[in-house]
Every structure is written in C-alpha cells, then in structure tokens.
Amino acid sequence: xxxxxxxxxxxxxxxxxxxxxxxxxxxxxxxxxxxxxxxxxxxxxxxxxxxxxxxxxxxxxxxxxxxxxxxxxxxxxxxxxxxxxxxxxxxxxxxxxxxxxxxxxxxxxxxxxxxxxxxxxxxxxxxxxxxxxxxxxxxxxxxxxxxxx
Numbered sequence: 001x002x003x004x005x006x007x008x009x010x011x012x013x014x015x016x017x018x019x020x021x022x023x024x025x026x027x028x029x030x031x032x033x034x035x036x037x038x039x040x041x042x043x044x045x046x047x048x049x050x051x052x053x054x055x056x057x058x059x060x061x062x063x064x065x066x067x068x069x070x071x072x073x074x075x076x077x078x079x080x081x082x083x084x085x086x087x088x089x090x091x092x093x094x095x096x097x098x099x100x101x102x103x104x105x106x107x108x109x110x111x112x113x114x115x116x117x118x119x120x121x122x123x124x125x126x127x128x129x130x131x132x133x134x135x136x137x138x139x140x141x142x143x144x145x146x147x148x149x
Contacts, residue, residue, distance in 0.1 A: 002026050009033065013070045036070065043073035047081045054086065055093050063097065066109050066149075068117075091136035099142045111147035121149055 001007045002025035009032040012022055019037040026033040043061055045054045061073040078086050100107030112118055118141065125139055142148035 002031065003029060005029065007031070012036070040074045041071070042075040042077050045076070045078045045082065045086055047079040049082070051082065051086055051089055055089050058090060059093060059097070063094075063109060066112055068113060087136060095137050099144050099148050101144070109148070111145065112149055114147070118147060118149055 001010060002022060010022060010026055011034045012019060013036040016037040019035045023033060023035070041061075043058055045051075058073065058076060061071075062076070064072060076090075097108045098104075098106050099109045102110055112121065125135065129135060138149070140149070
C-alpha cells in the first residue's frame, strides 16, 4: 500500500514505532499520509460542569472496550474546586460497572488483551500511588479471570 500508485493516501492509527516505519515508505513516492500515533487524550472537567454528565462522559470515553481503543481518554483533569465531589461520583459509578465476558449479556467491562497489558495497568497504578494518588476503587485482577481487571 505504501508504494502503490493506486492508493492515494495512507491513514494509520497505532504506535509511534510503526508510524516511523510507514512514513519513509510513503515518502518514497510522496504519498499523502495521516498518522494518529500513541495519543494521550485528556478529559477535562471544569468547575461549571454538569458533574453527572461528566461522569457519564468518562464512562463512555474511558471504559469503552475496557479502555483499549485509540479514542479512549487517557488522562482526566479536574478543576481543584470540584475534585473531591467529582472523584466520589466517578468512583461510585465505576463500582457499578459489571465485569464479565462478552457472552455475559449484562457485562460492561471485558478482559484486557494480554498479561503484558495487566502488568502495564498495575505499573500505572503503582506509579500513581507513588506520586500521591489515592485508589478509590478497583486496582486488582477481578474474580472473573486473570485478564479481567
């Protein structure tokens, strides 16, 4: 695809490592290219926000496909004046999410892709706690199996 004159443009969403490989391949014939690489999309909540709407927005923006899509929010930034109330509401909402396999009709959170991803999640949690974060809910492998978190 990168060298074919029939393909006018290459669009890729994925890792920076693969994007670096595709870019020079497209450059050889000056093919148009769009790359969305390793995004770090923030979800921002200001003090004038409708907190219930913001909580529902985060549930949709972060927990879709158990957080394993390129469009999932990776950071939640909350204005200090509403942080405690917002954290309480979000924590309560997350506690209600139903973990289970896709074959379970009411499941909302499925497994993570592999053990490496579980390890990465655990590392993120440990790093956050080391930098003064407080765990409000979850933080462990779920009872449904080793890839459910």
